[in-house]
Amino acid sequence: MTLLILRRLLGFALTLLAISAAVFFLMNVLPGDPAMVILGIESTEDARAALRDQLGLNDPVIWRYLAWLGGAVQGDFGVSYSFKVPVAELIAERLPMTLALAGLATVVTVALALVLGVYAATHHGRAGDWAVMAFSQLGIAIPAFWLSMLLVILFAVTLRWLPPGGFPGWDDPIAALRALILPATALALVQSAVLARVTRSAMLEVMRQTYIRTATATGLSPARVMWRHALPNALVPIVTIIGMQVANLVTGTIVIENVFYLPGLGRLVFQAISNRDLITVQAMVTLFAAIVVTANFLVDLAYLWIDPRLRART
Amino acid sequence: MRLPANLLIGGTLVALVLGTAALSLVWTPHDATRIVVAMKFQPPSWSHPLGTDQLGRDVVSQLMVGARNSVAIALVAVLLGGGIGTALGLLAAAVGGWVEEVVMRLADFSFAFPALLFAIMLAAVFGPSLTNAVIAIAFINIPVFARVARASAAQVWTRGYVLAAASAGRGRAAITWDHVIPNVLAPVTVQLTIEFAVGILAEAALSYLGLGVQPPTPSWGRMLSEAQTLLYLAPQLAIWPGVCIMVAVLGFNLLGDGLRDLSDPMLRRAR
Secondary structure (H helix, E strand, O other): OHHHHHHHHHHHHHHHHHHHHHHHHHHHOOOOOHHHHHHOOOOOHHHHHHHHHHHOOOOOHHHHHHHHHHHHHOOOOOEOOOOOOEHHHHHHHHHHHHHHHHHHHHHHHHHHHHHHHHHHHHOOOOHHHHHHHHHHHHHHHOOHHHHHHHHHHHHHHHOOOOOOOOOOOOOOHHHHHHHHHHHHHHHHHHHHHHHHHHHHHHHHHHHOOHHHHHHHHOOOOHHHHHHHHHHHHHHHHHHHHHHHHHHHHHHHHHHHHHHOOOOOHHHHHHHHHHOOOHHHHHHHHHHHHHHHHHHHHHHHHHHHHHOHHHHHOO | OOOOHHHHHHHHHHHHHHHHHHHHHHOOOOOOOOOOHHHOOOOOOOOOOOOEOOOOOEHHHHHHHHHHHHHHHHHHHHHHHHHHHHHHHHHHHHHOHHHHHHHHHHHHHHOOOOHHHHHHHHHHHHOOOHHHHHHHHHHHHHHHHHHHHHHHHHHHHOOHHHHHHHHOOOOHHHHHHHHHHHHHHHHHHHHHHHHHHHHHHHHHHHHHOOOOOOOOOOOHHHHHHHHHOOOOOOHHHHOHHHHHHHHHHHHHHHHHHHHHHHHOHHHHHHO
């Protein structure tokens, strides 16, 4: 068991290392001269030489990578070229916004998907099942940013119940929550479409098992059979999809923050792109990719907790 | 044999989208990019069935040209990524050993980079462009197809007729060509259809964010990003491009599901 976790941990660390290297070399070797990318073609050779010197671009690329990596593991991602403050500071300022949005969306996604999926499975072949499947197909086909715009048209422009975008800050928690309702709903509706479908098919599979028939035969209520006996056994595929959806959640959050003008990491990365701030973009992309990999690592560990049979196989 | 309903509905929607895209090559009601400021925000009429936008451009014409651009971008990107991925998957299955290990670990690893992240990197380095969007969408398709092709090919390699061909002296390349590829074609085609839907969604999102199709070329995603600044003034402009994206994605997804059901009788019975 311990050995298994250690092996997974090693693989996780190696993947993180590979990601940092891939991002670094793609963004530093491909463009030729990063000073040219940052300053633009209209810049003078002197200005570019000065910037190259300042960024340490005259050192060998391996050396620069190791220096960057050494800083990054200590939380130092360098100084943003356009904001003139450490990138770590920029990230720390905006992380709560992004985490709040992603967290709220995930809670709504999982709750909605489990309820819809279990409902569809228990009403297999009936109208409710069809409705959930139709919701799922539509949810997969609708881009989150378009759904956001429809929600804004309905709840902000027409009904005027909620703000159309922007963020008032955390000082007023009620206003902050109101600003997050539409973005989180848009993300959750799209995300739960896939998850509800997987929950449904995983539940249908489990409900065919004999132990479910036995549980029902012992006189347990259908609800108890469903939530206590069937759902835990259906969790492995469900958790797998939740883990795979973290990549969608990360990109979804980036997009949605730009739709609603929320000052989170997703806004930051687009500001950095338009400012040609390679240092900030590099840190952000590494961070986003690391989040995806970390989520998949946690899902791997979660299997061991959900399914005791896997623990035996060390 | 009865055709599955999703195959019929999906096929109809896909035919509608492809037909519109093809038609836009020879005819649109108006020039999609022609600006007539005096005609801005026209309500629907016989001349402009869905009205005009903030610059007086005809919405229907823009949607038609948008269909062509979306389909073309998704097609190029998915075929490119699918081709490379399938080739890698076939290679991994045919050679095995460390080659297979390397290909599959690379596939695992590239899952950490969703298309948007890859496009963000390319945009930061080279500036936003359509080419970068195509490369980003193609890139994320490589591991998907490498896995599908390897999994199906690995099964074929264990079959008796492959062993027979190998013992008759046929090389790995010849066996791949004669026996493996024909058997891998069905799952790869199903995956192509589904990834096509993903590609259309990705193109729309990238163009919406300004990382894909650049102005003045019409695209569904770009029309939505322009409409977003006008939600209070002209909310109707935000409706139709989204409906088009939804119809196209839904169509390809249903068609993919239908093709899979058709090619896998076991699955059909289980449903």
